Amino acid sequence: MSAETVEDFRLRARRWIRAELGAFRPETASGLRSVAREAELAAVAYDRELQRKFYDAGFAGLAIPTRYGGRGLTGDHQRAFNEELAGYEYPTRFQVPTLSPCAAVLLDFGTEEQKLRHIPAILRGEEIWMQFLSEPGGGSDVAGAVTTAVRDGDDWILNGAKIWTTGAWWSDWALCLARTDWDVPKHRGLTVFILPIHQPGVQVHQIEMLNGAKDFCQEFLTDVRVPDTDRVGEVNDGWTVGRRWMFHERMLADSPYVTWSDRPGLTDAPLLDVACRAGVLDEPGTRELVGESQMLDLVETALAGRLATGISSGAISDQSAALGRLFRGLAGVRQSTIRAEVAAGAAIAWSEDDVHAGAAETFLMRQTACIGGGTTEMARNVISERLLGMPREPSPDSTLPFRDVPRGPARG
Structure with missing residues (x-):
């Protein structure tokens, strides 16, 4: 073979x-x-x-x-x-995320x-695997995790909450980032574990989105016992694992572990068809919008290939994956906007078999392209600091023991 x-x-x-x-x-x-x-x-x-x-x-x-x-x-x-x-x-x-980043992280660590x-x-x-990564009060600050793991002999006891886990309610296992040391700076006190999702102490709540979808979930961990044999990487070295974890997440478009194809979606009728059905093909600017959307597709494909080749050969840093993440997010928002603009009034009401179906819904949900898989704001930080060598924004919590870092609203 x-x-x-x-x-x-x-x-x-x-x-x-x-x-x-x-x-x-x-x-x-x-x-x-x-x-x-x-x-x-x-x-x-x-x-x-x-x-x-x-x-x-x-x-x-x-x-x-x-x-x-x-x-x-x-x-x-x-x-x-x-x-x-x-x-x-x-x-x-x-x-995603079973084969990448979860299986990819297991292969690495x-x-x-x-x-x-x-x-x-x-x-x-x-x-089927999920990633227990984001937390309700953490936003994009993955290293600020407050889900705790306390050593108890050959086991660890986990307590805390995770959120925005797509499909947790029908999945089997999770890769979970937890805090194992509160007396060191936040990046140095993290550890990664694996655990079955459906077990005593794990409650999975589905979150209803504005379009009626309920795949996003929040998980509550209460005294969940995890054997030390299910720890991934070294104790308190979870940020080393996490950085590679983020790399795999940013490289999903060209991961060697992921099977995917260009496929028609519920809202993916060719943009020219949408323009024709909406009767706007000959209106000023429509063809330019269609061309812009196609151009974004071409650039995304070429960029993904360039990054994959460069990173695998060592010609460029693996942090360059942030370039692809940033472009995918911005392009996704723009293409959702273009589809709604081309469909015009037909995007507001449609029949089930209409090519305009979901254009308005996709427009309303467009910002998820900049949030899921690591926010585009975080990608900008990686590009500026690790690729362009720009100075890091001052962060007083980078040297403080994590237990001393202020969290939540100030109290008078």
């Missing part, structure tokens, strides 16, 4: 995809939309079956080492597979036992 060229692999993948897979169905894919609970659970179950089908056929974990159930191929093989997959179904719920226990199970469709 390792000697198979990318082109030979592409031909083999093409034959299998066209013979074995159905058309991509956006209504069953993962996404922030209003779906009945039973329908979502059925879609999750189907994704598990589909992931197992990919695994049995030898098309799961293409760039993951064979000792962990993967195929031991290259990122180029994964990209070729993704290109051939366009328009066909694939297990969307196993890609997990023990051999952890890798052998979890990576093959993920590839077989038995485990």
Whole structure:
């Protein structure tokens, strides 16, 4: 298998995809939309079956080492597979964050036992993973985590809350960042753990969004016992793990571990079709808007490829992944805005089969492109400080013991 060229692999993948897979169905894919609970659970179950089908056929974990159930191929093989997959179904719920960043972090920092226990199970469709990272009072300050982990013999006891975990209610395992030392500066007292989501002490609450979607969740951890064997990385060195974790999150568009394709979505009718149906194709500025949207797609694809090649070869810093994150966020907001502008009044009311369906909803939800996966504000900081060498903004809490850092409103 390792000697198979990318082109030979592409031909083999093409034959299998066209013979074995159905058309991509956006209504069953993962996404922030209003779906009945039973329908979502059925879609999750189907994704598990589909992931197992990919695994049995030898098309799961293409760039993951064979000792962990993967195929031991290259990122180029994964990209070729993704290109051939366009328009066909694939297990969307196993890609982000299960395979990246979660499985990627395990590959980077997990023990051999952890890798052998979890990576093959993920590839077989038995485990869906989430990241317990953001906290209700933390905003984008991941290092300011106040979820605590206290040592108790060979175990750790976790208490706290996490939020904005997409799909936690139907997932199996979580990668969790917790504070293990309050007497050192905030970046030095963090540790990463893995834990099953559905267990005593873990409460998962779904959050209803303005469009009716309930996939975002908040989790409350109360005296959750985690064995030390489920710790990832060294004690109090969670920020080292976290920085790599953020890297994988920023590189999702070209991760060697993620299977994805350009696929039609519920709101992804070609922009020219939207313009024609809205009767505005010949109006001044419409074609410029369509061209701008297509240009953003081209630039995003080219940028992702450039960053992946540069980072994998060592020609550029892995912190350059922030460039892709920033561009994706801004481009996503702009393209949502363009779609609403082109649809004009037709975006406000539509029938179920209308190409305008969801244009206004997408516009209202557009800012999620700048929040999920690490905010664009954080990406700007990384670019300015770590790539351009600009001075870091003064931060008095960077040297204080974390327990002495002021949190919450000032009290008189």
